[in-house]
Amino acid sequence: MRIPTLLLRQLMRLVLLLACVSSLTFVLMSNSPIDPVQAYIGADMLRVGEEQRAAIAEHWGLNEPPVQRFFTWLSAIVRGDFGTSIIYRQPVVEVIQEKFMSSISLLMIAWLLSGFIGFAAGVAAAMKRGTWLDRIIQWYCYALSSTPTFWAGVLLLLLFTVWLPIFPVGLGTPIGVRADEVSWLDRAYHMILPAITLSLVGVSHIALHTREKLIEVLSSEYITFARAKGLSGLQLVWRHGLRNILLPAITLQFASFSELFGGAVLIEQVFSYPGLGQATVEASTRGDVPLLMGIVLFSTCFVFVGNSIAEWTYRIIDPRIKEWYKHEA
C-alpha cells in the first residue's frame, strides 16, 4: 500500500474519531446537572435577577434544542471558529494555546523521564532477575501502579513542601511577581515536582512491560546461541536484546499519551498548575461547553498523534515490517 493512501486512511479515522468523541461529550454536557448560567455567575447569584439570567441564556443560545446547538457549533468548527470560552472570555483557541504551552513542558519532561527510567529499570530487573534489585523494582512498580495519581501527588507535596521545604507548594509561577518578570528558571522550579510526580507513576507500566519482554527475549533460542558465541552480560543484552524489546517499549510509551493527559488533569489540579489539565476541570465543572469541546477535540488529536507515531515507529525499527511496506509500495 502506498504511503499517501495510508495517510489518507489515518486521516479519515481521525475525523471519524473526532465526530464520535465530540458528539459524546456534547450529549454528556447537555445532560449534566450543571447550569452554565449559574456556574458563570457564581457568588453574584443574589445580585443577578431572573430576567438577566434568562437574557444570558438567550444570548448563549441555551434555549435551543441540544441537537440544533450541536450543529450550530459543528458548522462554526468547520468554518474554523471554535467559539469563545465562557469562563475565560477569550477565544477557545487562544485559551487552549496558552494552557497547552504551560502544560507541554510538564508533559514532555514527565514522558521522557518515565520512558527512560522505566526502560532502564525494566532492563535492570530482567537482567538481575530474582535478585533483591529485581524485587525492589517490581515492588515499586506494583505499589505505584496501584496508587492513585492525585494521592501520590499529595504525598509528594507533603514530603517536599511541608516537611522538606525544597519545592513551592503549587502554581506555575511565584506569587507577587509580575508576569513579565517571571524567568524561565522560576517556571522550571515550579514544574519539577508535578513533573516528577507524573513520571513516577508512569514508570511502572513501562518498567514492568520491559522486564517481561526482556525475560522472554533472554530465554529465546537466539540469545542461547549468542551466549554460545561467547557474548554475555551487557554486551549480550545491548546487541541482541535491546533492539528486540525497544520497539514494544516505544510503542507503549507513545500509546500512553492518553494516560499522560489523564494524569496531567489530576496532577495540575493537585498542584494548582495552570495548564490544560486544570482548564479541563474548570471547563467541565463550570459548564463551559465551547472550551470543553475545544479541549476534547485537541486532546483527542494529541492522543491520536501518539498512537499513530507508535504505529509508525514499527516501520523504522522492525526490518520485517519495513521491508513489507517497501514490498507493498
Add this chain to the structure above:
Amino acid sequence: MHLLDIHQLSIAFESYDFRMRKRTMPVIRELSLSVQAGEILAIVGASGSGKSLLAHSILGLLPEHAAISGKLTFDGQPLTDRRMRQLRGNQIALIPQSVQYLNPLMRVGQQVEEAVRIGNPKLERQKVFERFRLPQAAAAMYPYQLSGGMARRVLVCIAAVSGAKLIIADEPTPGLDEQVAQDTLLVFQQMADQGTAILFITHDLTAAAQIADRVAVLHSGELMEIAPASSFTGEGTALVHPYTRALWQALPQNQFIHVKGWQS
C-alpha cells in the same frame, strides 16, 4: 590426548509437583565419551534421547533448574562453568539445530561477523561466505529473507569463523536439500582434516556412518554403544548392542526390519 572427555555425565531436571514435592527427572544417565582433535564423533539417537541437552551441557547453556553431575575435561583441564563461559565462541562452537537461533532483527552478516575471533571480521565473513557458497549480498539480509538452506549455511559459517577446536553440530543437516547436505558433511570432513574435533549430533544414521570416525548411539539418555563407523556395514553383525543393530537394520536401504520393544 583427548580434546574433550566426558566422564559419568548425568543431567536431571528438577521440578515440583502439585504437592510441592521435589521431583527429579533424569534425562542423561552416566554418559562417558571422548573426542580427539581431528575426529568426528557422531551421536545418534531418536528425538528425546537427550542429544541436544548433551550439546548444551558442554557449553554451559542448560537452564538453571538442571542438575548436572559428572566430570568434563577439555584440553587436559577440567571444564568448569567458568571455563565454559570463557571457551564458548572461541574454543568450542555450536551449530544450533534450527534457524530460530538467528536473531530475527539483526542482519545475518553482522551475526557472522560478531563470531569472528581472529582477524578482520568483515574479511573473514566474506571468505567464509565464499567457502560455503553464500552470495555476499546475503550479508545485508535478515534471517526471514533467507531460504532454509541458506540460513543453515549461515549457522555453519558462524561456527567456522570462530576458529574453535571443537565444533558441536546439533542436527545441522535436516531441511537441507541433498546437495547442500552433502556439501555440509564434506565441510565437516575438511574441518576435521585440519584438526578440528566435531561432535556431530544427528538422527541420521546413514550420514553419521558416512562421515564419522566413531558413532555413539544414545537411547533415552543412556549410551548404548560407541562403535567405529566401519561397523555400520552389511547386516551390522559387527555391532555389539541389539539396539544399535536394530537401528541399523531398520534403515530402508538395509533390511527395513521392524524390531519390537525398542520403540519408545
